[in-house]
Amino acid sequence: MATRRPTEDTAAATEGFRPRVDNRPEQIIGIACRLFAKRGYEGTSLRDIAEEAQITKAALYYHFPNKEALYHRIVLDSLRALIDSVRAAVDAAPTPLEKVRQYMLVSADFMDADRDSWMAGSNAFWMGAESEPRTLAIALRNEYETLLRSCIADAINAGEFRPSNIALTGRFLLSTLNQISRWHNPKGAMSTREVVEQYLDMALHGLQATARA
Template sequence: MGNLADILDFDPAEGPPSERMLQILTEACRLFATRGFDGVSVRDIAEECGISKATLYHYFPDKDAILRPLVLGITRALHLHVAAALPQDAGPVERLRVFMTESVRFFEQHRWAYIVSSTVFWTDPKLRHRRQRIEWRDRHEALLRGILADGVEAGVFRIADIGMAGRLIFGALNWMPKWFDPKGPLSGTEIAERFLAMLLDGLSPR
């Protein structure tokens, strides 16, 4: 897993999260991803960290407070990572390739947090936090749609419905962390490249 401190959503005015907070978040993230949010108790997280429930409550009042910086942070960090990697002077095909491969590289670095974020995206009881997530998600979707629209305009993509095409690509990328085996014969980037080849070439014989 990559460094959680780089992607968490914490108020900068409060300073960086402490080592204990990072430990709690790391263990909670792994448990949420493997057992589901509802399948994990505060006691489970505390035991994994080797601390008491009282100590955990000193840092986080409840499970939602643990979840919130993970989910909002990963949604924002993914978008910023991919957007920064896109070559602005490249054509639509290359930009789509980078969009997909960098998305996969990001989830390889932050796999458990990525799975948690995609699984519980809508569960935060505080409407303001859900709106913030949706704003970052919308920015990310608009980035992909812009690439696809540029490709249509340049004549390199034949897409009748850009929104549907975007959902197809996001579906492939967002589901991948749940079945991808880091020890498998293909790396995440190689799989993303194969996804792209299928998209570009289609499935029908020439």
């Protein structure tokens, strides 16, 4: 695994006490994000992150007082970026059905662009309920899910979707999305978007061959 080592990083033992190292927080976030995505929150220690970043724990503490703060920052940044790009695409789509499609496809693009970031955001919700950084992350996750549900409700009201349990329909679609990072190889033959295009065809038109009466 490649580590991003800044060129000025030669006095590792003392550098933590410099008042500013411009891109250090971003470097730490990038490394932590990759480790959280790979090993999960519980499986990643501050020591792991400091070692991978080739800095002292003191330098790490200077930027992030504890693991929760670091994780918090990563998850919130990821979710905010995801929601912003999905919402822009939904707003631009002409019909409720197309809004649902765009929601799914732009989420797929987000996964294609930054898999670690997606996984860190996605894994956040499967942590124990007692975990500290959850509250704000859950508010963002709710915002993300609520956006899909409102598109589904609009599609039903417009007669484009069959009537259904809206919350369950949202979970149905999000389930397919959330599991992709568990099996899909980003370097494989299909992009996440291509997978989701096929999923959308299945979900919208159904697997069964005969048209409904």
